[in-house]
Amino acid sequence: MIRGVLITGEGEAVRGGEALIDRWREDPDSRLWLDLEGETPARERALLESFDCHPMAIDDAHRERHPPKIEEFETHTLILYRGIASFDAELNFVPQQVAYFVGERYLISLHPGAAHSIERLLDNGEGERLLGHSPEFVALKAMYLSAGFYLDSLLEFEEVLSDLEDSLLEGGSDALMRRIVAYKSRLVKMRRVFNYHLGITQELTAYDYSHLPREMEETLHAIKDVHERFERLYSLSQMYYDICGDLVDGYLSLSSHRLNLTMRILTVITAIFVPLTFLAGVYGMNFEHMPELAYRHAYFVVLGVMVAIGLGLLWLFRRWRWI
The missing domain is CATH 1.20.58.340 (Magnesium transport protein CorA, transmembrane region)
Structure with missing residues (x-):
């Protein structure tokens, strides 16, 4: 499925599909956001090559389980982001890779399944408003919203963690320990993902990328917002991991005492x-x-x-x- 949003030189917002590409090429003042969901790699490669995207960037975007990263090329900047396919308060999450190709006048996002953050931008019309400023604002906002979904589930997990602490005080069990150890394993994976994302925003904050210019105050502010959210996610996942470790140590101490x-x-x-x-x-x-x-x-x-x-x-x- 290919969905597109075009902001014309006159500021008009137009929604459509692949046909918007021709209108974008004809209007040098227009901006385009193409979202590719579930397209075949061959179809994605052909479309990306038509935008002069670098072959190495396309290979990275199609590589399964590639670590999140940011890399600049001559005509665009590639951001590989680990998005969410599903996530709950039990820390059961299914990630999916989302690739953003940020050009001077275009943004191409591609992902295998539904991406909650992108759906939200398309549904509430915020994508058009952000695209009117610059394509990088759409990518940064999508990452910010995705981090928000992570954050909501992590904060819900805090209540689960509180119940675990009460259960441990009342009398632990092997089943309780298996749950805590499972949570620790999931938190390690999440912490690794958040660390990658934190590295991306740190690079955006520290270095100049031609398609995400720091000299623009609004762009720098958006980058800092995303960075602060990922920093909080990383610190929360680290804190919850430490708490789970303390619970395991407490249970072992109680068992040893008994x-x-x-x-x-x-x-x-x-x-x-x-x-x-x-x-x-x-x-x-x-x-x-x-x-x-x-x-x-x-x-x-x-x-x-x-x-x-x-x-x-x-x-x-x-x-x-x-x-």
């Missing part, structure tokens, strides 16, 4: 019964000449000694606060 208590009780029981077992073993030997065997009250004396040893050890362990 195990120590169990081992202490078993040690006390063993310490009490070892001398009693020794006495029982001694008098269980069937030797013929054992003087105590001839004593009439020897049985009761030995039992009394065993009871005294047991009670004495119990008193000693209680005094040491082992039990």
Whole structure:
């Protein structure tokens, strides 16, 4: 599906498809935004080559799971962005690569599936307004909105994390630990994505790109907005990762403490019964000449000694606060 928005030299906004390209070429003062969703690589390559896009940039855009990056070419700047196909408060997210080809008078965005940020710009008409200023504003706004979707789900995850903390205090379980470890794994992946995106905005802030000029105050302000949002996303994902790590450490500490208590009780029981077992073993030997065997009250004396040893050890362990 190819959708297009054209802003003519007179400021008129026109929506359409591939046919807008001819009108854009005829009007040197016009600006064009083409959005390619789910087109075949061959079709995308042919269209991008018609705009003199660099073959290396096209290859990068078609490469699966390419890390997000920004790269400048003679006629355009390529921004590879990791967008969202789906995302929820459980941090289950399916990313999709979105490529932006930003030229002086055009923006071409291509992605395999529906992109929420681009849909929003097209639905509310904000894309036309931004394109009227400059094509890079559309790309920056789409990245800003996409980061907003990430942020909303991350903030919802904060409530899930709070419930996990309460559950851990009430008594953790292996199932709870599996959830937390799964969250840690997802947060690592998200943090890596946000770090790539943060690198893109840092480059835009630090270096001059001819198609995203920093000398324009509005462009620099838009870049800073995107940078601040990705910086917040990165810091939030790092913070939540640290909290999950603390929860795992807390659960292990509680488990270790419970195990120590169990081992202490078993040690006390063993310490009490070892001398009693020794006495029982001694008098269980069937030797013929054992003087105590001839004593009439020897049985009761030995039992009394065993009871005294047991009670004495119990008193000693209680005094040491082992039990």
